[in-house]
Amino acid sequence: MFDLTIWLTALGLLLTFGIFGWLYSLYADDVSIVDSMWPMMFLLASGWYFVSDLPEGPRAMLLLVMVTVWALRLAAHITWRNRGEAEDKRYQEIRQNNEPHFRFKSIYIVFGLQAVLAWFISLPLLAATTGSRPLGVLDLLAAMLWAIGLFFEAVGDYQLAKFRSDPDNQGKVLQSGLWRLTRHPNYFGDFCVWWGFYLFAVAAGGWWSILSPLLMSFLLLKVSGVALLEKDIAERRPKYADYIERTNAFFPGRVKP
Secondary structure, three states: OOOHHHHHHHHHHHHHHHHHHHHHHHOOOOOOHHHHHHHHHEEEEEHHHHHHHHHOOHHHHHHHHHHHEEEHHHHHHHHHHHHHOOOOOHHHHHHOOOOOOHHHHHHHHHHHHHHHHHHHOOOHHHHHHHOOOOEEEEHHHHHHHHHHHHHHHHHHHHHHHHHOHHHHHHOOOOHHHHOOOOOHHHHHHHHHHHHHHOOOOHHHHOOOHHHHHHHHHHHHHHHHOHHOOOOOEEEHHHHHHHHHHHHHOOOOOOOOO
């Protein structure tokens, strides 16, 4: 169920992956690449858990396929979105706050930190992969929650990208499609995906990995997700204040009049 050696080895793999990303960031003078690396860290961990344990049941293979679909889509989306752009303003601020020598400090401030976070959050993937219980109703619920999450995340990203590609929408606020139901359908989707992974872990007997989805939820709501994005957006987009009044921040709900 829980193999400390497999889990610690995964940490080494993720840190090594982070070092390669850091080396590239020195060449590009841009640490934004870590955003594309983030979902791939989970794919790397999930793949390692699978090949290390070589489980016989279908749950592990199903989970690996789901992680692969989620990770590749998200990584591709972020990479395409950031192509040709300057370093993300979040990282520009981190860079300014950690000069001098941020280029070298970023190995632990950015890449090392994300590798450790991904390693800890990947615990449900380890539990679900190495568990030996047969598939059951909880696995079906987990798959459904994952599918709902992937839908909100992928469709939300597509709708936002399409909205931003129209020059006439510059300075405007997207309030249609999934963005009519929640101000952050992509973050809500990620939330569902990770609680879906956790339900797979519970079905395999890994209820003890509960801290992982809780941490991911905290990051999405209070750290790198909703709270960070909305910190000053109302100042930059006056219409966003009205959007806040009428639309739920995270969980989809009825639009207020």
